[in-house]
Amino acid sequence: xxxxxxxxKVLEARSVSKTFGGIKALDGVDLEVxxxxxxxxxxxxxxxxxxxxxxxxxxxxxxxxxIVLDGRQVVFADPxxxxxxxxxxxxxxxxxxxxxxxxxxxxxxxxxxxxxGLIDYKRTNSETAKILQKLGLQIDPRVxxxxxxxxxxxxxxIARVLSLNARILIMDEPTSAISExxxxxxxxxxxxxxxxxxxIVYITHKLGELFQIAxxxxxxxxxxxxxxxxxxxxxxxxxxxxxxxxxVKDFFVKADVVSQQQVLKVKDLCLxxxxxxxxxxxxxxxxNVRAGEVLGLFGLMGAGRTELLETIFGVHPRRSSGxxxxxxxxxxxxxxxxxxxxxxxxxxxxxxxxxxxxQMSIAASVSLASLKQTELFGLLSGRRxxxxxxxxxxxxxxxxxxxxxxxxxxSGGNQQKVVIAKWLATNxxxxxxxxxxxGVDVNAKNEIYRLIGELAQAGLAIVMVSSxxxxxxxxxxxxxxxxxGKQTAEFTPSQANEELIMNAxxxxxxxxxESLRV
Amino acid sequence: xxxxxxxxxxxxxxQSLLALLLMVIVFSVWKTxxxxxxxxxxxxxxxxxxxxxxSVGMTLVILTGGIDLSVGSVLALSGVVMAGLxxxxxxxxxxxxxxxxxxxxAVLVGLIVGSSLGLFNGLMVTRFNVPPFVATLVMLMxxxxxTELWTGGAAITGLGDSFxxxxxxxxxxxxxxxxxxxxxxxxAVVVLRKTRFGRYVYAVGGNQRAAKLSGLNxxxxxxxxxxxxxxxxxxxxFIVTSKLDSATPIAGDGYELDSIAAVVIGGTSLSGGKGxxxxxxxxxxxxxxxxxxxxxxxxxxxxQKVIKGVVILLAxxxxxxxxxx
Numbered sequence: 001x002x003x004x005x006x007x008x009k010v011l012e013a014r015s016v017s018k019t020f021g022g023i024k025a026l027d028g029v030d031l032e033v034x035x036x037x038x039x040x041x042x043x044x045x046x047x048x049x050x051x052x053x054x055x056x057x058x059x060x061x062x063x064x065x066x067i068v069l070d071g072r073q074v075v076f077a078d079p080x081x082x083x084x085x086x087x088x089x090x091x092x093x094x095x096x097x098x099x100x101x102x103x104x105x106x107x108x109x110x111x112x113x114x115x116x117g118l119i120d121y122k123r124t125n126s127e128t129a130k131i132l133q134k135l136g137l138q139i140d141p142r143v144x145x146x147x148x149x150x151x152x153x154x155x156x157x158i159a160r161v162l163s164l165n166a167r168i169l170i171m172d173e174p175t176s177a178i179s180e181x182x183x184x185x186x187x188x189x190x191x192x193x194x195x196x197x198x199x200i201v202y203i204t205h206k207l208g209e210l211f212q213i214a215x216x217x218x219x220x221x222x223x224x225x226x227x228x229x230x231x232x233x234x235x236x237x238x239x240x241x242x243x244x245x246x247x248v249k250d251f252f253v254k255a256d257v258v259s260q261q262q263v264l265k266v267k268d269l270c271l272x273x274x275x276x277x278x279x280x281x282x283x284x285x286x287x288n289v290r291a292g293e294v295l296g297l298f299g300l301m302g303a304g305r306t307e308l309l310e311t312i313f314g315v316h317p318r319r320s321s322g323x324x325x326x327x328x329x330x331x332x333x334x335x336x337x338x339x340x341x342x343x344x345x346x347x348x349x350x351x352x353x354x355x356x357x358x359q360m361s362i363a364a365s366v367s368l369a370s371l372k373q374t375e376l377f378g379l380l381s382g383r384r385x386x387x388x389x390x391x392x393x394x395x396x397x398x399x400x401x402x403x404x405x406x407x408x409x410x411s412g413g414n415q416q417k418v419v420i421a422k423w424l425a426t427n428x429x430x431x432x433x434x435x436x437x438x439g440v441d442v443n444a445k446n447e448i449y450r451l452i453g454e455l456a457q458a459g460l461a462i463v464m465v466s467s468x469x470x471x472x473x474x475x476x477x478x479x480x481x482x483x484x485g486k487q488t489a490e491f492t493p494s495q496a497n498e499e500l501i502m503n504a505x506x507x508x509x510x511x512x513x514e515s516l517r518v
Numbered sequence: 519x520x521x522x523x524x525x526x527x528x529x530x531x532x533q534s535l536l537a538l539l540l541m542v543i544v545f546s547v548w549k550t551x552x553x554x555x556x557x558x559x560x561x562x563x564x565x566x567x568x569x570x571x572x573s574v575g576m577t578l579v580i581l582t583g584g585i586d587l588s589v590g591s592v593l594a595l596s597g598v599v600m601a602g603l604x605x606x607x608x609x610x611x612x613x614x615x616x617x618x619x620x621x622x623x624a625v626l627v628g629l630i631v632g633s634s635l636g637l638f639n640g641l642m643v644t645r646f647n648v649p650p651f652v653a654t655l656v657m658l659m660x661x662x663x664x665t666e667l668w669t670g671g672a673a674i675t676g677l678g679d680s681f682x683x684x685x686x687x688x689x690x691x692x693x694x695x696x697x698x699x700x701x702x703x704x705x706a707v708v709v710l711r712k713t714r715f716g717r718y719v720y721a722v723g724g725n726q727r728a729a730k731l732s733g734l735n736x737x738x739x740x741x742x743x744x745x746x747x748x749x750x751x752x753x754x755x756f757i758v759t760s761k762l763d764s765a766t767p768i769a770g771d772g773y774e775l776d777s778i779a780a781v782v783i784g785g786t787s788l789s790g791g792k793g794x795x796x797x798x799x800x801x802x803x804x805x806x807x808x809x810x811x812x813x814x815x816x817x818x819x820x821x822q823k824v825i826k827g828v829v830i831l832l833a834x835x836x837x838x839x840x841x842x843x
Binding site: 313315335336337339340341346348353354355356357358359360364368369371372375378379380422426 | 708711712713714716717718720721724725727728729730731732733734735791792
């Protein structure tokens with residue numbers, strides 16, 4: 001299929017490098033983009049994918065190396081100049097204005113005006129309708145984008161970029177927030193755009209997608225180019241090896257330290273939908289976790305993984321029902337304060353929004369949930385607090401010159417360790433972990449896996465939500481799969497493989513798979 | 519941690535301190551005889567003591583990410599309540615009862631009134647999710663209205679020497695109100711730096727969701743800061759009333775702006791989570807010195823406002839600029 005297309009190289013990066021404050025984010029990377037082809041740029045978080053895209057789309061100017069567009073070297077002064085040259089980018093976070101209509105968003109800043117100098121809505125709407133039709137999106141251009149699903153909003157964003165006559169379309173992890181069904185629609189759209197001659201740069205860290213959609217693949221790791229190939233000529237395993245350099249299983253094996261002692265038991269736990277009454281975000285979850293056990297919870301976006309942990313932790317007391325038992329005794333958890341008092345800790349998914357107060361020092365962050373223990377005669381003791389923090393900095397190997405350092409100055413992996421330290425300082429019996437390795441580099445990931453193993457060994461009962469299959473298979477002692485709020489399957493790691501788990505996770509309403517009970 | 523060790527805050531503080539020194543030097547050289555006197559020093563100190571009281575409360579509220587626009591009106595209502603009770607007592611016709619008040623009793627009731635109004639603000643914000651701006655704007659109007667109802671629009675004067683001494687007398691060569699103010703500032707510094715509550719104030723303002731998920735009782739913390747701000751406004755009302763030996767229904771009009779200005783010049787972030795009481799004191803000093811200097815230079819009142827506005831704008835613009843880098 002590749003050979004059939006004419007090979008017109010439209011955009012090229014030649015040994016591009018970029019440093020941020022002394023750290024090389026990109027180191028001599030090459031990328032070739034051909035008209036009518038999809039090139040996937042893959043790599044772990046922190047591999048330099050987004051930096052490269054920001055250079056191609058004119059966000060950064062102070063890079064080393066060359067960008068060549070249609071055979072001639074270019075230096076874009078700003079994103080607008082890149083856009084004027086036919087390079088459109090769709091960021092992971094959509095840049096739409098929720099209360100404006102679809103048409104207003106598509107033509108924002110380039111409105112059609114009538115003779116009086118007022119906005120010509122008729123023309124704006126009809127032009128938008130034309131573009132949407134081309135993209136196969138059947139919606140009224142006059143509705144506010146806030147009412148659309150994320151997948152539809154994404155297509156509106158694509159419409160905006162295409163209305164600017166983009167010849168090169170950069171998409172940054174476009175499937176991270178949309179359903180399987182919408183992913184299918186998006187992929188059809190991408191293929192038809194490629195057939196029309198648009199060059200597409202598709203950034204992802206999901207390998208499955210790349211084989212469905214891409215003609216070429218470029219793999220980055222730690223800012224360096226690992227390899228560039230035609231997709232047909234490489235296999236799944238080759239790319240995994242290129243991305244991580246090794247397998248998760250190769251470097252982490254959780255020791256079996258599961259005891260017979262049951263610590264946490266959850267019975268018929270439900271969480272009502274905030275708006276649709278009678279509908280459940282968490283639907284009768286029941287499981288137990290023993291001391292030393294890591295229970296893995298897997299589910300796709302919207303499966304209710306985070307909500308399940310939040311419900312156990314008392315975040316939604318008004319909408320939840322069911323029982324939580326600790327050491328066989330039923331406990332009432334009406335707030336996070338109650339949960340902490342009972343010895344439950346919750347490492348939240350989003351460090352910046354939910355886990356940390358970014359401007360606080362490491363010392364203040366570690367002690368935040370258990371501040372009382374740093375008091376001396378009723379007043380906070382800076383020395384006790386720093387001693388406490390130092391203990392965890394040493395134990396978790398948090399890299400920092402001092403515990404007085406603000407957490408915003410730490411790397412993602414170290415920030416995550418600070419969050420874990422905050423909970424360990426409360427001396428918990430149960431630790432809930434929500435995507436504990438999200439947005440951290442490969443080394444920090446390893447360290448976090450090892451830490452989870454150590455904590456289990458110390459007798460903690462751990463519930464870990466993860467959307468990374470290799471991770472959950474390697475780290476968990478038992479895996480429960482959630483789909484649309486319900487438990488659909490349970491596996492031991494030896495029974496489990498990626499396919500079985502994925503099948504159980506895919507919502508039945510899309511008719512993709514039968515749920516499995518093993 | 520949040521104080522001088524954090525070098526960004528240090529820079530902000532440092533530049534405010536520089537600005538203050540610069541102003542003092544300019545006024546001292548320019549108008550040595552009028553500005554550089556002991557009596558003018560105490561005039562400035564007494565003048566800023568009221569604003570400092572209000573601004574300490576304002577700092578607490580702003581640190582949690584809120585705002586309190588009602589401080590001036592609460593000051594007025596607390597002041598007239600104190601004066602009214604002291605002068606006229608309280609008649610309760612229903613019970614056919616008359617209650618007389620001594621100074622201590624009247625002041626105490628005034629402080630309770632101020633704190634209750636603050637508590638009301640806090641309840642509006644935490645229980646009914648009214649945005650702080652709206653809740654306290656409503657309080658600004660209501661407390662002012664209640665003040666006028668209580669006084670019938672006329673000032674209450676002739677409050678006696680002992681009441682006057684507490685607000686306007688001298689103790690150990692320093693005005694009593696300056697002592698009051700120093701005590702409040704010292705207490706606030708200790709509370710913010712050395713108690714769990716103080717730490718939680720920063721946490722709530724820094725990231726409310728993270729604070730809640732760390733087990734903090736966010737609502738109670740907010741309730742407390744608004745109550746404290748109300749109580750401190752009442753202290754301000756006490757000082758103003760006793761200094762003038764008169765409680766007027768227009769007292770404290772517009773004080774919320776001076777107070778917010780002091781907090782902002784002092785480097786406290788309006789979005790919460792970052793700042794200090796000492797910074798606010800510096801802010802209040804800058805405004806006080808500027809006021810004094812402009813009066814001594816005989817700048818017309820209307821121009822004074824414009825100049826003050828420019829100074830505040832500069833202070834904030836410089837702070838924001840520093841943040842960018």
